[in-house]
Amino acid sequence: MATLTRRQQQIVDFLQKFQQSNGTMPTIKEIAAHFGFRSPNAVTSHLQLLKKKGVISDEPNKARSLRLTSPLQKLRQLVCDVPVYGSIPAGLAADREQQIEGCVSVDVNSIGYKPSKNAFALRVSGDSMIGKHILDGDFVILEHGPDPRAGEIVAALIDGQCTLKTYLVKNGKPFLKAENPKYPNLIPAQELVIQGVFRALIRPTRN
């Protein structure tokens, strides 16, 4: 059922890439142009075979209505984009777009909530939060804005560097604690700027 010819695979690949970069499916003519076909019929006949094989589907007389019928696509939840910042300077205010290093895209179900406009992500460097099972190289998704509750993990700006710490309150005084005996803890949190509160984590594959 799923055995595609080389040409058919090429077309499916093109559809995938086109949608990725253009945000919309190509028209028949656009497909023909990409492959150098002079007749739209070359495309339609291919598409019909792909439809018969269940790889794609479309609605008749509808522009750009092609869809790759991945059975998973139906299950896909809303995918949100969270900006990854390299280093966060003091404000985290207006022109944040300049420091964006990348983008973490993940569905709301997998991270357990819908990130707000103020969400951002950081790539963890170092193992200072290993006690909370956050490792070097992990992406952490944080929310900027809400006041942290005691015990929550926060990103704070220390010496121009943004580091993760646990936010604790002792005798009414807030302070930060590293979750690794090798690191100094108990940093008074009052003078520090809390950049964000930890929400979710993505751990990439190790090489």
Added chain:
Amino acid sequence: MATLTRRQQQIVDFLQKFQQSNGTMPTIKEIAAHFGFRSPNAVTSHLQLLKKKGVISDEPNKARSLRLTSPLQKLRQLVCDVPVYGSIPAGLAADREQQIEGCVSVDVNSIGYKPSKNAFALRVSGDSMIGKHILDGDFVILEHGPDPRAGEIVAALIDGQCTLKTYLVKNGKPFLKAENPKYPNLIPAQELVIQGVFRALIRPTRN
């Protein structure tokens, strides 16, 4: 710059939802139909205002070419869908689609590699792998197929249950080890079916 009127916000919301469920942007007439407008011009004038405010963009004379201009969209990498299985019976062979519980969608950059067709995800229950910083409730992404190397984390089928363990080799014999002193370890791995090798992890927000 970003202050939208109520109507404009409604239209943006509709565009978002339409794309989510239909995989394509609506046409002007489809937008008009949704809001009960009798003239396509009602839509175009709204879209022009939204364009001027930088919220959307489109290409002239192109069907369904509307796009929400999130600056992050440009940075978005290829998003892959990985099926989440509830319980994995013996084979993991043909008709896997029936046990699919959901879908983890995440971009390839954030998990550090492109999942193959044989990739799948599990929701971790229990804390038997806490020593490897994998917690209860985490989603783990695994690859089915490749032989595990010593020290890698694998999903194995034990008593009909799929559990995570570390794959080790001692004196040429493979065995599995739980990463929690509370659990028994050193289960001979020879009779067990290795379902997949750990690749990446997603930790949802707690509560």
Added chain:
DNA sequence: AGTAATACTGTATAAAAGAACAGTATGGCA
């Protein structure tokens, strides 16, 4: 060698979809 599925050319047609023209009504604001 023969048959069928695949891989195309070339042209024509009709539906779908965007864009333009000419207006009306309403609300906020100076």
Added chain:
DNA sequence: TGCCATACTGTTCTTTTATACAGTATTACT
């Protein structure tokens, strides 16, 4: 009060896009 941005109606026109008809090579398989 007048002005302007917003929020629409109604219609026409042109481009885009899908689809149908009529064919020719090519490959793959029996």
